[in-house]
Amino acid sequence: MDTIQGMRAFVAVATHSSFTEGARQIGISTKLASKYVGQLEDRLNAQLFNRTTRSVTLTDTGRSYYERCLPLLEQFDELEGLVQQRQSELAGRIRITAPTGYGSAELIHLLKPFQAEHPKVSIELHLSDHHVSMVEEGYDLAIRFGALKDSNLVARKLTDMRIICCVSDAYLAEFGTPKDPADLSNHNCLLQTTGSNIDHWAFNGPNGVHTVAVSGNFRANSPRAVAHMAADGLGIGRIPLYTARPFLETGQLRLLFEAQEAVSLGLYAAYPQNRHLTARIRALIDHLATQLRGS
Template structure:
């Protein structure tokens, strides 16, 4: 016996005062309605309705059960209605995980504009460069940068991420500007060291693959620090243009060895399910798609 169906059958009979009218309202046969009510009475071990040939009446136990059952059914209907509204219109709390540097530079205007268009959505943005488990940690969406491996998660590419080799004009004036890969030999290197994160792939690996032996280095797990160090003349860095773009445009950094750029990566929105996706998630992904432009605005220097 389905308890909810039996409750619904019983309360409808009690409200309508007739098995026939209850059956019409529920769009099922009178026999099935009667079966549900009989099964419910057997389950409860008490009679809920006194039946006559013309009408049914609630027993004392039936009156008490009807009040509680109606309240339960009303609450179920309210919850289902709320979920339906959430599917039809974007609302509720959206939990997003994003890389620290990208979010610091580029997410604030986007989030503000998204909320203007979807005021019923609240946003909980958590910044972390590690790869979060979006299911275990309760995130709706994770923004990730890299070459994504296959997984059970769904990933939508939002924008390309270009990597460039840069140094300040002052550093190059003092140490020389490399024109070939071999000229990097002995230069100071500002290395991204968050090796747990395969979003920004460890760039020293790329240099080793090219057979380049570097001099003293500064290693840091934050790209912004490395870019600022490069601007101050600390060495050569390989960082995304979404961080370096403004400094390149202002002449504080110079792009080197463009013909040897590492393979571009991508900014991806990663989420758990494609089917029955909450409207807040679908709306956020649709909003991000194309928001940064093609090419992204940070590459227009």
């Protein structure tokens, strides 16, 4: 058995917790994947998986081996590319996880020119509003808003995203225009539940940053849902700029208290700290940072 081949089979099975799915990912039969992993265990004289009829899970030894296999395989792929004189042409797969709203509305447009320039790079994008374990799920890169809670990740800030107040003309015509942020306490405010202090909105004032207590009859864990409801005239929303931008461009929403905005949200590209960054991943992070600086 080729050791690298065995390591690839092991990593694929570990990533998917399944011999069947792991084998499918690397294009071999389940029987062959099982054979390769068995031979690898024999060679290492160690049990890498706990196997039952219903599940495949890593042993403690297997988890340590998995975490070390990933960067080794990535470095091997990059070295192989150099030997084949492909160093000037990026190639290979990048698995990315990103928030659903930002990924579907903004990130895909940023990825398009990168893939046009590097056609041999394939991108697998997983959209989710729940943070996933990058190592366990096998992702190369995570695009995330806000401070990172996982100390095992390295993050590069790509940009700061403004958090804006917005409202439709229809709402203002019916309920009047708030003259000052303090007036928001008398209006129907649409609350995004994924942030902190969801019912206390911060603004800059003459004496510094202050908060206004707000309430309303609609709340959602999606900023895009809040944007849609605000555009439909239900109330006043406070959301990331990217979510409101399409409605601002069409005139369905307008900004409120733009000069008094006090909050921004960092957008980061994150990757496991023990992960060797291949040339294609480094190039993608640089591309995103460049694109966002110019936006």
